[in-house]
Amino acid sequence: MxxxxxxxxxxxxxxxxxxxxxxxxxxxxxxxxxxxxxxxxxxxxxxxxxxxxxxxxxxxxxxxxxxxxxxxxxxxxxxxxxxxxxxxxxxxxxxxxxxxxxxxxxxxxxxxxxxxxxxxxxxxxxxxxxxxxxxxxxxxxxxxxxxxxxxxxxxxxxxxxxxxxxxxxxxxxxxxxxxxxxxxxxxxxxxxxxxxxxxxxxxxxxxRKTGRESAYRLNSGISYMMIYTRIIERVTLILSAVFLLVSVGVGIWTIYSLFYDKNLASGWVSLMGVISFGFFGVFLLIMFLTKYMNIILEVNTRRLDYIVESVDKL
The missing domain is CATH 3.90.550.10 (Spore Coat Polysaccharide Biosynthesis Protein SpsA; Chain A)
Structure with missing residues (x-):
């Protein structure tokens, strides 16, 4: 063959x-x-x-x-x-x-x-x-x-x-x-x-990969998964839904405490835990959204796939 x-x-x-x-x-x-x-x-x-x-x-x-x-x-x-x-x-x-x-x-x-x-x-x-x-x-x-x-x-x-x-x-x-x-x-x-x-x-x-090449491949791999798959989109939607439910739960708990909890200081630890968890999710979503905006910006503003300095005919 x-x-x-x-x-x-x-x-x-x-x-x-x-x-x-x-x-x-x-x-x-x-x-x-x-x-x-x-x-x-x-x-x-x-x-x-x-x-x-x-x-x-x-x-x-x-x-x-x-x-x-x-x-x-x-x-x-x-x-x-x-x-x-x-x-x-x-x-x-x-x-x-x-x-x-x-x-x-x-x-x-x-x-x-x-x-x-x-x-x-x-x-x-x-x-x-x-x-x-x-x-x-x-x-x-x-x-x-x-x-x-x-x-x-x-x-x-x-x-x-x-x-x-x-x-x-x-x-x-x-x-x-x-x-x-x-x-x-x-x-x-x-x-x-x-x-x-x-x-x-x-x-x-x-x-053999250099450190710069490994970083390039990692960044490219994340970009490819964002562009050619819906993995990050689904993760973002799931996280958004989870934190939405957490926010609703915190709201219900706050209303309940307002009418029935006579000693609000006792819930300080729980409140701080919920706040920390919520802000963690917010910053994680901001990270994903920032990456998406960077890709959108590059796709819409980049006119050349590469920049050549010289071409030699041997």
């Missing part, structure tokens, strides 16, 4: 890879294995590298690594103006890509057999607009995120390492959401056919 037929070889293939906090050895391994495998399997192939680091030395390492393996027809390196995360970086690469099919690599850490790249393409040629490749090795936080975001969903989003996307899928997803984008969710809910290929890791290579 690893061979690509003649018709498939004539497709124009783009590969978008996200670079952040990677070592030179990781870059060289990605270029000498993944890039070389794609370049050998297709007649027309372009590589787009999106650099999300603060210094331009990153791009120099990329150029040096590319000279040591067979190069694609077109190589572009996008340097983002500042750290913007994997979602914006891949979107920048997708906008520059011109291929009929686009590989998206959220990380250049390779823990799979490189022939899987061709298997994913063959699966796409069977009629799937999106094909995901992933394994089941996830952190507890990731498992919790996917469980929450898939609540009451007919189509589930799953963890993946990389994916191939048709031009039709890219065009449709671009029209679905203009603000904060979670591409995997949009691909699954685009209405186009998709499939998963699960694999067992062949080595222990894993993506």
């Amino acid at each position: 690893n061979d690509v037929n003649i018709k498939g070889r004539k497709c124009f293939i783009s590969a978008v890879a996200y670079l952040h906090n990677n070592t030179k050895s990781e870059l060289e391994y990605f270029f000498s294995n993944v890039v070389r495998r794609i370049n050998a399997g297709f007649e027309n192939f372009e590589l787009i590298l999106v650099c999300d680091d603060d210094c331009y030395d990153y791009v120099k390492e990329v150029k040096q690594g590319l000279t040591e393996c067979s190069s694609p027809d077109i190589i572009s390196v996008i340097k983002l103006a500042y750290y913007q995360g994997a979602e914006a970086a891949i979107c920048a690469g997708d906008d520059l890509a011109v291929g009929d099919f686009v590989y998206e690599f959220d990380s250049i850490a390779v823990n799979y057999d490189v022939n899987l790249i061709i298997d994913v393409f063959n699966k796409a040629r069977e009629g799937n607009d999106i094909v995901f490749a992933g394994d089941d090795t996830m952190q507890l936080s990731s498992r919790l995120f996917y469980r929450l975001i898939n609540i009451n969903k007919a189509k589930s989003v799953r963890h993946d390492t990389f994916r191939i996307v048709s031009r039709r899928a890219l065009n449709r997803v671009k029209k679905m959401n203009r603000g904060i984008q979670y591409r995997k969710y949009l691909y699954v809910t685009s209405g186009l056919p998709y499939d998963y290929i699960m694999y067992k890791p062949v080595n222990s290579n894993r993506e």
